[in-house]
Amino acid sequence: MAKEPLNVIVGVDTHADTHHVAIITDYGRPLADQEFLAVGSGYRKILDFIAGHGTALAVGVEGTGSYGAELARVLPEEGLTVLEVNRPNRAQRRLKGKSDPLDAYQAAQSVLAQRGISIPKDKDGPVECLRIIRTARSSAMKARTIAVNQIKGLLISAPDALRTKYRAMATPALIAALQRTRPSGHIADPEYTTLLALKTLATRYRALTEEITAADNALQEILDSYAPLLCDLPGVGPEVASQLLVTVGDNRERIGNEAQFAALVGVAPIPASSGKTTRHRLSGGGDRNPNRALHQVVLVRMSSCPRTKDYVGKRTAEGKTKREIMRCLKRYVAREIYRQIFNPVPAPSITDLRQKRKQLRFTINAAAGHLSQWPSVISRLERGLIRNDTLATNYRQWLHEQAAPQLN
Structure with a gap:
């Protein structure tokens, strides 16, 4: 009589050059572990290693957004269910130690216990393109800020002639004026060297501005074809919309309901009562980047949206602080954005x-x-x-x- 195949659960501890794979039974008994190279041939050996021990019910992978990204793409193509596993608990690490095999077994145990796991993001659609463009845009924004700060810093200590001429200018006029300069003199002359450095930084600033504009146009083009109605919401522009879509991912089904979305973006209310005080506060967990995007939407609406202004006035009269009011608004905005992402409704025609x-x-x-x-x-x-x-x-x-x- 043929022996029935064993049901197993797999855990993978991922690194830049190698992945360590551990296999346990569906009732938790360790079976085997082995290290593989993080390359195409290594992924094929991982699949053979898993198949040689039984039928995999699920594979828990650490770092599906970084070192385990390619493995998380390969495994589903072979019909395996992939789950993202959080980093091992630090308290357990202190008690049991840390090694690649231990981390791999811990990943498998987390899948078995259904603890600290989630559905990984797909990385094969337009949202992944948004994430990549935003990464390049973010570095350009930081570099541009550094450039303009260096220009202002050099002008503070520049020779009086340069300081008097340029310090009072607004940034756009300052950049344009510095780009038009034609420094001449000796390299050992501080005034000439300062003006030369200012022109170089201004040219860099202008190039970075063009790079940011190109990234914004690319983001808008993707949004127009993938989620054109999201920017119809008041206070939601390409920057906010792209960040929120990146947070959700290409596979929207990974977020089951609006409460899960609120927890993901860090606006889920949690109890914060003590004694005679009964109150709630927003969760400190979740992704801080979409939380910052929601904060920006709230600021825009508080300054330009009549309905939001009326709400702020009403809650202020009730004795709420501005901080408490903004917490409530962030929760309402998250609910509205969730509905618009999953069930888009066009803006009224004007x-x-x-x-x-x-x-x-x-x-x-x-x-x-x-x-x-x-x-x-x-x-x-x-x-x-x-x-x-x-x-x-x-x-x-x-x-x-x-x-x-x-x-x-």
Whole structure:
């Protein structure tokens, strides 16, 4: 009688050059472990090693976003279920020690216990392209900041003639002026050397600006084809939208519900009560990058969104601090963004506003005066450069009211 194949669980401790693989049974007994090279031939040997010990129920891999990225792509192609495993518990490391075999077995045990595991992100779609572009853009942004800070620092201690001429300029004018300079003199002259260094830094600043602009255009192009409606939300631009999509990943099904998304971006409320005080605070866990993006959305809405301004006024009257109000707003924004990512809803159309106003022969200044807004705000609203659903509704209602007497 043929022996039934053994069900096993696999754990992998990944490194730059090697991966250590450990196999346990589905009831936790260690079977074998071995080290393999982190190359194509090594991945094939890993598959043979796993198949030689039984049927793999799941494979727990550490670092699916770094050293284990390629392995996490290879294993699913062979029909294996891959789970990302968190780093081993530090308390257990202190008690049991640390080595590659121990970490690999710990990964397998985590899968068996369903503890500290998650579905890894797919890295074969447009969101992965967003992540790569954002990586290059981030380094360019940092380098540009360093360049302009160095320019300002050199001007502080520059000879008086240079300091007087350039220090009062705003950054765009300063960069343009320094690029137009033609330094001449001896290399041992401090004034000549300073101006030469300033021109070099200004040229670098301009090149980095062009690089950032190209990255922004690439991000916008991907967003227009992959998630065009996400930027329809107030306060959400290409930078925020791309960061939130990178956090979710190409395989959106890895996030089961809105509460999981809130925990992932660090805005899930958790109890923080003590004694007679009953309160909640936002979780300190999750990814800090999307949390920062949500913070930026809240700041924009607090300054430009009427509905958010009304909410802030209401909560302030109730005795809430600005920090507490922003925590609540971040939670609401996370819920709205989750719905827009998973069930996109287009922004209300505003193409009829300008046409209707011109039919009624009203100027932008007249409309702005009736709505208590700046003419530039009405103009930007009509052209779709800003989104303000409340203002658009009030504007449309006012136009209908003005059209009614003419129809009669």
